Amino acid sequence: MTPPACAERRALPRRRVAITGAGALSPGGVGIEAYRRWLPGSAGERIPGFNPAEYVRSPKLLRSMHRTFQLVAAASVLAMRAAGLPGAEQLGPAGITPERAGIAAALADMTPLTSDLLQVLAATGPGAAGQPISWSQFADLGLHKLHPFRRLTLLANMAAAHTSLLFGLQGPSFTFTSGGAAGAQTLAQAYWTITHDRADLMLCQTADSPEQSFSAHPAAELAGAVVLEHWESAQRRGVPVIAELVADAPGEMLPAAVAASPAVSLMHALLAIETPHAQPLRLSAWLASEGGTPQRRGGAA
Amino acid sequence: MRRQCVITGAGIVSPLGIGLEATRAALREGRGGIAPIRAFEAQGFPVSCAGEVPGGGLPTDHRRQEAMARMALAEAFATAGLDPQDGPADPRRAVSFAVGKPTLDLELLARQRARWADTSDPTEVLTRLPELERQRAAYDPSAVLARLGQHSRAAGPHYASYTACASGNDAIGLGKRLIERDEADLVIAGATDAQVHPLSLLEFELLSALSHEPAATACRPFDRERTGFVVGEGAAVVILEEIGHARRRGAAPLAYLAGYGSSLDCYGLTKCHPQGRGAALAIRGALADAGLAPADVDYLNAHGTGTVLNDQAEAAAVHQVWGGDVAQLPVSSTKAMTGHLLTAASAVEAVITLLCLQDGLMPVNLNYRHPDPDCALNIVADEPRHAPLRVAMSNGFGFGGQNSSLILRLD
Numbered sequence: 049m050t051p052p053a054c055a056e057r058r059a060l061p062r063r064r065v066a067i068t069g070a071g072a073l074s075p076g077g078v079g080i081e082a083y084r085r086w087l088p089g090s091a092g093e094r095i096p097g098f099n100p101a102e103y104v105r106s107p108k109l110l111r112s113m114h115r116t117f118q119l120v121a122a123a124s125v126l127a128m129r130a131a132g133l134p135g136a137e138q139l140g141p142a143g144i145t146p147e148r149a150g151i152a153a154a155l156a157d158m159t160p161l162t163s164d165l166l167q168v169l170a171a172t173g174p175g176a177a178g179q180p181i182s183w184s185q186f187a188d189l190g191l192h193k194l195h196p197f198r199r200l201t202l203l204a205n206m207a208a209a210h211t212s213l214l215f216g217l218q219g220p221s222f223t224f225t226s227g228g229a230a231g232a233q234t235l236a237q238a239y240w241t242i243t244h245d246r247a248d249l250m251l252c253q254t255a256d257s258p259e260q261s262f263s264a265h266p267a268a269e270l271a272g273a274v275v276l277e278h279w280e281s282a283q284r285r286g287v288p289v290i291a292e293l294v295a296d297a298p299g300e301m302l303p304a305a306v307a308a309s310p311a312v313s314l315m316h317a318l319l320a321i322e323t324p325h326a327q328p329l330r331l332s333a334w335l336a337s338e339g340g341t342p343q344r345r346g347g348a349a
Numbered sequence: 350m351r352r353q354c355v356i357t358g359a360g361i362v363s364p365l366g367i368g369l370e371a372t373r374a375a376l377r378e379g380r381g382g383i384a385p386i387r388a389f390e391a392q393g394f395p396v397s398c399a400g401e402v403p404g405g406g407l408p409t410d411h412r413r414q415e416a417m418a419r420m421a422l423a424e425a426f427a428t429a430g431l432d433p434q435d436g437p438a439d440p441r442r443a444v445s446f447a448v449g450k451p452t453l454d455l456e457l458l459a460r461q462r463a464r465w466a467d468t469s470d471p472t473e474v475l476t477r478l479p480e481l482e483r484q485r486a487a488y489d490p491s492a493v494l495a496r497l498g499q500h501s502r503a504a505g506p507h508y509a510s511y512t513a514c515a516s517g518n519d520a521i522g523l524g525k526r527l528i529e530r531d532e533a534d535l536v537i538a539g540a541t542d543a544q545v546h547p548l549s550l551l552e553f554e555l556l557s558a559l560s561h562e563p564a565a566t567a568c569r570p571f572d573r574e575r576t577g578f579v580v581g582e583g584a585a586v587v588i589l590e591e592i593g594h595a596r597r598r599g600a601a602p603l604a605y606l607a608g609y610g611s612s613l614d615c616y617g618l619t620k621c622h623p624q625g626r627g628a629a630l631a632i633r634g635a636l637a638d639a640g641l642a643p644a645d646v647d648y649l650n651a652h653g654t655g656t657v658l659n660d661q662a663e664a665a666a667v668h669q670v671w672g673g674d675v676a677q678l679p680v681s682s683t684k685a686m687t688g689h690l691l692t693a694a695s696a697v698e699a700v701i702t703l704l705c706l707q708d709g710l711m712p713v714n715l716n717y718r719h720p721d722p723d724c725a726l727n728i729v730a731d732e733p734r735h736a737p738l739r740v741a742m743s744n745g746f747g748f749g750g751q752n753s754s755l756i757l758r759l760d
Binding site: 112146147150151155157158159160161162163164165166167169170172175178180181183184186187190191194195196197198199200202203204205206208209210212213216217218219220221222223224225226227228229230233237240244246258262263264266 | 389392394448450451460462465466468471476479482485489494506510511519523526529547553555611612613615616618619630634747749750
């Protein structure tokens with residue numbers, strides 16, 4: 049539904065927004081074109097030959113990241129490289145204030161059902177035939193067998209935490225877990241954050257990984273990222289603009305249709321920015337653009 | 350002129366009680382809700398106390414957090430003078446909510462051990478226990494959000510967000526943005542979490558984040574002898590409205606949601622920035638959003654978990670922002686009363702802050718006995734303070750360096 053026009057709406061600040069970088073990884077390989085070629089793919093497929101060390105140089109940071117977060121980081125590195133900002137040290141010289149550079153992430157809830165937990169539960173007694181579980185025994189085993197940072201590996205917002213460290217981003221941060229709508233929500237939220245002068249750059253990111261999915265039929269492995277930037281910032285540092293992003297009204301609604309997973313809805317949008325656009329992309333049209341059905345895009349529907 | 354966001358309804362479920370009046374009474378009396386664990390047999394378990402919602406009637410399993418959210422939602426609609434079921438689905442009514450991590454049904458796994466004991470592959474276990482997968486899918490945050498929206502006749506955008514212990518503030522702050530940018534006229538915003546569960550408690554124990562002291566004095570925010578936090582549970586919902594929308598239906602604002610700020614520490618995964626860099630940024634962001642100066646804030650409901658580093662960093666951030674005026678700012682953390690409600694913490698504290706404004710009450714920072722030179726703040730110690738309040742701030746910070754601040758203004 050398009051809200052009615054009103055004077056208040058017209059009076060809101062409208063800073064221009066540029067798309068200055070994008071990155072994708074899929075079972076088809078690295079890049080948006082590889083993702084398109086892979087479609088329609090199969091559920092459960094993984095990204096071939098993915099080596100996280102190619103994207104994250106710090107072994108210490110890498111050790112703290114499970115595969116979903118490694119994938120988010122990899123897509124983000126590709127997008128930020130494309131935007132000419134491959135590391136934290138580039139922000140300052142590019143005239144971007146770290147406090148004005150934020151993150152919007154879309155992720156599914158991480159599964160707590162891990163192999164080490166299953167081993168602890170298998171050894172915990174008794175629990176069978178209606179008898180209560182011995183929680184003290186569960187704790188004794190768990191304290192020795194479970195990873196000390198287990199809790200942190202299960203928090204969806206840790207993707208943003210890792211990425212902030214990679215690129216020195218200190219601005220606004222959102223992580224959406226709204227299922228298939230989440231990817232589109234990151235793009236919309238990032239867009240409005242820039243137009244309303246709360247940030248100059250927003251890195252939008254997502255990933256799906258079968259390993260972190262609570263499903264017997266996990267989705268295909270996908271990761272995507274997009275850099276949105278204040279138009280004047282992009283012009284000032286001379287980075288090629290992939291497309292300008294516009295919205296007709298501040299209240300422009302997101303499309304009602306949702307994709308199969310957070311990653312799919314952002315990947316969907318990536319397909320529409322594969323080639324440079326002479327004309328601005330409209331936010332609502334971009335988020336509703338044809339990129340294939342959820343079934344075609346990984347079979348997770 | 351920016352569209353203004355007001356709070357017209359609020360609901361709360363916490364270890365202090367169910368509902369605004371029970372919460373109000375506990376705040377007035379300085380009575381905490383942390384007690385020995387009742388949710389499971391904790392004999393021999395390394396964690397002995399928690400902040401649990403009193404009374405029975407709530408489910409004790411993975412459905413608990415949604416049940417608490419529904420109770421808070423019902424109260425929020427009632428105080429807003431609205432019936433959530435009244436009228437057709439409204440596309441200008443949105444939901445911005447943070448749902449805690451669904452707890453894993455360990456009892457089901459244990460009961461059905463014979464079906465999976467020969468494997469530790471999670472996918473294979475789910476293949477053999479499809480009921481576990483169905484249960485999880487039904488209580489996924491997006492599924493809970495959809496039901497809350499459906500129950501509230503909300504046909505506008507549904508945002509489920511998760512920013513660890515900053516989630517509640519971020520969900521409410523995002524609701525403010527939805528109203529300001531004309532994406533909605535009314536937003537149901539809040540958070541819920543129920544993590545008094547053996548696995549969740551063990552995970553925090555592994556992080557060495559929990560206090561092991563007797564329940565009554567377990568959580569001691571800003572005290573020199575503080576040793577960690579206590580896990581709690583609860584839910585809070587606020588009804589946010591565009592001020593003209595509220596006026597047209599004759600609803601009186603309970604308060605203005607004046608400011609919201611969000612930031613990243615960009616420092617570490619478990620430790621916050623020692624000088625509170627990100628926290629100060631979020632606080633300054635909220636002040637700028639509200640168009641207020643630090644000296645305009647009459648009371649700060651601190652994040653104040655009771656961990657050594659967190660409290661120190663928050664105190665440093667407050668010093669940075671308030672500078673020489675820091676002694677004029679009364680500060681307390683209500684986590685000493687409620688425990689740390691994690692995903693729901695800052696939503697519950699936002700509603701507590703609303704009650705503080707309404708009642709001219711600054712809740713006592715329980716268990717504050719030994720001033721810490723690294724947390725030199727004007728702590729509300731010993732007993733609640735009473736004074737007219739116009740502007741109050743509530744902080745919420747989370748693992749991964751996630752920071753958020755809200756400012757409520759009475760008029």
